[in-house]
């Protein structure tokens with residue numbers, strides 16, 4: 001089995017364990033083992049834009065040192081936010097030797113210096129470019145049977161330009177995966193908008209409004225479920241439907257999936273009860289077979 | 290003629306003093322005439338009361354250590370820290386689940402960690418402090434309990450943390466939750482607690498309580514430690 005070093009990120013160990021497990025199980029079907037790093041820390045969560053704020057890149061670069069410690073030159077991510085943070089910090093030090101030197105000097109206790117020589121991968125483009133959607137289509141055991149999905153990309157996979165995994169205005173990667181799995185997709189104008197992100201912590205109302213617009217928009221186009229790649233988008237769009245329903249009694253709930261859950265389903269992997277329990281809206285209601 | 294004692298020059302709160310080489314920071318402070326009422330305890334490296342910061346001559350690094358274990362050197366700058374104020378919420382352990390939700394509620398500050406590793410660098414117990422904070426962020430209470438097991442609560446990590454985290458207080462909650470909910474019951478311990486409650490050791494304890502200090506000390510240092518039968 002081919003091994004790829006894998007960086008989970010904090011959320012995938014707690015509220016998005018379904019994302020992690022479905023990804024690991026699915027990749028095994030393609031003879032790939034996502035091998036979790038022995039040691040890792042939080043990615044830093046939000047890429048720091050201030051030019052003089054190097055402190056907030058330490059977390060990301062330290063993880064890339066951990067990748068090197070395991071004798072690897074690439075690391076797979078699943079969480080869109082971790083991908084964004086790790087990749088952007090990596091690019092910053094790649095193009096700025098002075099920053100890299102300062103960060104290495106700050107981390108003098110580490111056995112290795114970082115040489116900006118790790119590639120940060122994300123599973124979605126890996127599926128498209130390395131495994132290929134046509135191969136995935138051939139492996140489908142349980143078709144998504146024309147269930148209609150609305151893809152929700154959120155911000156961090158598409159912006160900024162340097163790290164985008166697809167066209168930032170007309171992305172198709174999630175739609176193409178769904179099609180390969182036998183599902184249908186609908187177009188909505190909200191697919192690349194923000195879900196409300198961290199407003200969810202102390203301004204729930206902002207997120208409720210976003211959730212309503214996004215889910216209603218998907219439903220108006222005939223979608224039966226949402227598919228996403230970001231744990232924060234998933235939390236806001238799924239769990240905040242509770243508050244949305246409270247505020248708008250006519251609101252109709254809609255299940256929200258990680259793309260890996262649908263991939264796993266398509267490959268014939270059991271949709272575990274533990275995965276279902278992490279959803280707010282019952283995900284299994286839409287499967288017809 | 291007795292060999293002449295080598296002296297070193299150190300600075301205490303900015304004042305120069307000459308003290309015999311080889312003293313610990315605590316002993317050097319006392320030699321210089323300071324009487325310590327805070328920031329001192331067991332003098333054995335166990336209680337964590339004497340955590341302190343210092344610089345060595347010609348070294349830009351601010352260092353941290355236990356004053357009762359660190360030996361002074363020529364040109365050292367010292368400032369004894371009496372106390373590390375640290376946030377410590379009151380909780381009822383029987384009402385807390387042994388997972389991340391307890392920490393989100395009581396120690397949300399842990400999520401501010403920037404993985405700078407300063408805490409690890411300052412820990413006199415050589416613990417992987419950053420790793421135990423990071424384990425908590427991931428919700429791995431057992432790992433935190435494990436990695437922080439030898440913490441003596443000196444507070445140096447919290448003192449140096451740029452994110453103002455109170456590592457050791459969060460860690461002791463992890464160990465409490467772990468002990469209460471996650472570890473298997475230790476039958477030996479349960480039996481011992483029962484024996485104590487039933488008064489099996491009362492005579493021995495009474496004897497110890499009545500013993501004068503010198504005898505007690507002697508008995509302590511001469512005790513045999515049997516690990517396993």
Ligand code: SF4
Pocket residue numbers: 411412413414415416418439440441442443444445446447456457
């Ligand atoms: S973890 Fe912090 S409080 Fe505990 S021994 Fe190390 S520095 Fe002291």
Ligand code: SF4
Pocket residue numbers: 401402403404405406407408409418419422449450451452453454456
């Ligand atoms: S010093 Fe504070 S911010 Fe730095 S690694 Fe330790 S806990 Fe995290």
Ligand code: FES
Pocket residue numbers: 328329330331332333334335336337338339340355356357358
């Ligand atoms: S006085 Fe107790 S550890 Fe130093």
